[in-house]
Amino acid sequence: MIKYGYIRKIIYFSAIDGPGNRTVIFLQGCNFNCLSCHNPETIPIFNNLNMENTEVQLMSVYDILKVLDKNKSFIRGVTISGGECTVQFEFLLDLVMNLKKHGYEVYLDTNGSLEISKFQQMLHFVDKIIFDLKVFEEKEHIKLTGASNRKVKRNIKIAAVSHQIYEIRTVVIPKFIDNYKNVDKISKFIASLDKNIQYKLTTYRQQGVRENLLKTNSPSKKQMSNLKEICNNNGLLNVIVN
Amino acid sequence: MSELLDIIKDKSLTYEQRVLTLARYAEDQLNVLAIDAETQNLRDEGIICDLYEGHAPYRPRYIVPDYDKFVKNGSKFLELEPPENLYDLLNKLIILYRHVPSISSFPVYIGNIDYLIDPFITNEEDDYKFIKYFMQNIDRTITDSFCHANIGPKETVAGKLILRAQRELNTSIPNITIKYDEDVTSKELLYDSLKTTMVTAKPSFANDKMFRKEFNGDYAIASCYNGLKIGGGNYTLVRIVLKKLAEKTENYNEFINELLPNAVNNTIKYMDERIRFLVEETSFFKSSFLVNEGLIDISNFTAMFGMVGLAETVNRFSKGRFGIDKEADDMGVEIIEKIYKMVNEHKNEYCKAFDGKFLLHAQVGIDDDKGVSPGCRIPIGEEPDMASHLNQIARFHKYFPSGIGDIFPFEETYKNNIEALANVVNGAIDTGVRYLSIYSSNSDVIRISGYLVKKSEIEKLRNGDPVLRDTVVLGRGAVDNQKVLERKVRGNV
Known part of the structure; x- marks a missing residue:
């Protein structure tokens, strides 16, 4: 049976979703509900019943391969993002298997919360993973996202062992938590796995965020560089601030 | 008066x-050219346009000296011995540039400068300063952006120093092209070129394999993006403004079977006459030291048959839109193939560079063109996604050995991911794109069409202040009339 996915958007050329030029496929639906989400419209999980009045498209793997075909010569690979791409697990698995079959380099941009057995299954068909590790302490993670981060940390460990982590990202949100403590803990955690893993600290920006849930300012450049220094002091060799 | x-x-x-x-x-x-009434009518209607080349051509439009020969032999006329060291070389090149004419009176080709300079490099850091002074001298004395330098395809120390100087100087002159071949050019030189173009809108990328095959060896990129033979050049460039020709009829069959062949024939006749006058009646090929010393040879000359406004022509006759619908693009190919065939059937005794043939040229437009897209370009404001765009232009690039090119401004984030730009360039070349230019959407130096201008200088001119470089005037016209600042910015869409 042909599987269909709920596709929010496809960006043909992107320079910010992994190495080289990439086509990015954004899948609809997320199992987190982050207060700081910049694209809250990607959160609702769709089914056939609520397809009216939406930009979300139902696409088969074949439809996506057809779209990618004209792009193939000009990109290094494909990144699948969301929402949270693993929410549509069956479709995603089918998609990544086919993308690999057609010679694409495949990256997943995920919050890392997938069931561990499913995550291991997925890893076979994916080149690298871009993880969001938003908060280290579980209680605070629940406060920000509405979900635990136990599986996230576990999956990061699994992907680190197989050297399949492209990058781990944390958004620095002032006032919400103690960012110095948070980044200190996350960077120690990453360093304990592999000091070469790329860690990106992203400057929080209010744009797109639901103001009724979270309203804060952006961190200063000085704060960001101090956080980077903490990561370097904890032994991380590839820390990026943006 | x-x-x-x-x-x-x-x-x-x-x-x-x-x-x-x-x-x-x-x-x-x-009024010395023999022009028949029909051709004159087409000229008066603006359908045949010689780009203000002048009523009595007394020098070839583009001259492409053999600078290797100059470096080897020096010049008797200029009383210069062959250069002995880097400073001597750069000084003597600047002297020679002063004596290379063109339609603008400035040299439109100043050599494969990395290969010229590289043998004279002795100490990278010291020599870098001289190269930077040299590049600055060119920008301030050859005050015309059609001045074009080439680098590559092989990586050299000099090539990398030239690019470094460009990043630091951030000037609009000279225009630079890297002759790029993925199998010959190092990844480092490619990345350096891309890094540089995101700062200062150059170099552009020429498909070295494609040019080398057509030119049966080495070639030069001169003026805008024109492939020409080294040690030769181009007598004249006359263009057909297809859009204006198309406006004479509602009927595509009449256009393709009657009006177009007639206009092509008259353009050819007019070009023949310009060449005849230049070669037979003026003294250029009889007395120029460039000819006498073998820096150019008449046997390496050709002429360029130009066209503009394909998009508007197709959009007049087709149900589809040029650049978007296949049926419209197919019509575009049919029109270009017709011109290509007719131009290639004609022989001119003085165009020995290509067995008597003129070369086809997709002209970039002039500042007062309104509503006429350059060459075969998709109109600004109607550009499709970039992959579709590159696939579309590749269908046309093969017909234009003496020049065609497309321009893509990229989002600034691509500065931090040079590999992404390399993916695009390699893909484009593999797809059959002949020539492409990339720049950062927020740079001061931007590519207007085939030349570079600083946005800040356009503003100066708008305020009524004189500007050093004559091409700023053209740039202002192109910004006003051709919306060049409104090109679709690529990346992350």
Whole structure:
């Protein structure tokens, strides 16, 4: 049976979703509900019943391969993002298997919360993973996202062992938590796995965020560089601030 | 006579620009070319357009000296021995550049400068300073952005120093092209070139394999993006404004079977006459030291048959839109193939570079063109996604050995991911794109069409202040009339 996915958007050329030029496929639906989400419209999980009045498209793997075909010569690979791409697990698995079959380099941009057995299954068909590790302490993670981060940390460990982590990202949100403590803990955690893993600290920006849930300012450049220094002091060799 | 006085009094001209404008005015008082009534009508209608090349051509439009020969032999006429060291070389090149004419009176080709310079490099850091001074000298003395330098395809120390100087100087002159071949050019030189173009809108990328095959060996990229033979050049460039021709009929069959062949034939006749006058009646090929010393040879000359406004022509006749619908693009190919075939069937005895043939050229437009897209380009504002765009242009690039190119501004984030740009360039070349230019959407130096201008200088000119480089005037016209600042910015869409 042909599987269909709920596709929010496809960006043909992107320079910010992994190495080289990439086509990015954004899948609809997320199992987190982050207060700081910049694209809250990607959160609702769709089914056939609520397809009216939406930009979300139902696409088969074949439809996506057809779209990618004209792009193939000009990109290094494909990144699948969301929402949270693993929410549509069956479709995603089918998609990544086919993308690999057609010679694409495949990256997943995920919050890392997938069931561990499913995550291991997925890893076979994916080149690298871009993880969001938003908060280290579980209680605070629940406060920000509405979900635990136990599986996230576990999956990061699994992907680190197989050297399949492209990058781990944390958004620095002032006032919400103690960012110095948070980044200190996350960077120690990453360093304990592999000091070469790329860690990106992203400057929080209010744009797109639901103001009724979270309203804060952006961190200063000085704060960001101090956080980077903490990561370097904890032994991380590839820390990026943006 | 009042026109003459206007030129003398014009506050926006520098002294040099004034002298050149007066010379053009004087030339245009002559009426020495044998032009028949039909051709003259087409000229008066703006369908055949010689781009203000002048009424009595007394030098070839583009001259491509063999600079290797100059470096080897020096010049008797200029009383120069072959250079002995880097400073000597750069000084002597600057002297020679002063004596290479063209339609603009400035040299449109200044050599494969990395290969010229590289054998003279002895100490990278010290030599870098000289190269930077050299590049600065060119920008301030050859004040015309059609001045074009080539680098590559092989990586050299000099090539990398030239790019570094460009990043630091951030000047619009010279235009630079890297002859790029993925199998010959190092990844480092490619990345360096991309890094540089995101700062200062150059170099552009020429498909080295494609050019080398057509030219049966080495070639030069001169002026905008024109492939020409080294040690030769181009006598004349006359274009057909397809859009204006198309406006004469509602019927595509009449256009393709009657109007177009007639206009092509008349353009060819007009070009033949310009070449005849230049070669037979003027003294250029009889007395120029460039000819006498073998820096150019008439056997390496050709002429360029130009066209503009394919998009508007197709959109007039097709149900689809050019650049978007396949049926429209197919019509575009049919029109170009027709011109290509007719132009290639014609032989001119003085165009020995390509067995008597003229070469096809997708002309980039002039500043006062309104609603006419350059060459075969998709109109600004209607550009499809970039992959579709590159696939579309590749269908046309193969017909234009003496020049066609497309321009893509990229989002600034691509500065941090040079590999992404390399993916695009390699993909484009593999797809059959001949020539492409990339720049950062927020740079001061931007590519107008085939030349570079600083946005800040356009503003200066708008305020009525004189500007050093004559091409700024053209740039202002292109910004106003051709919306070049509104090109679709690529990346992350």
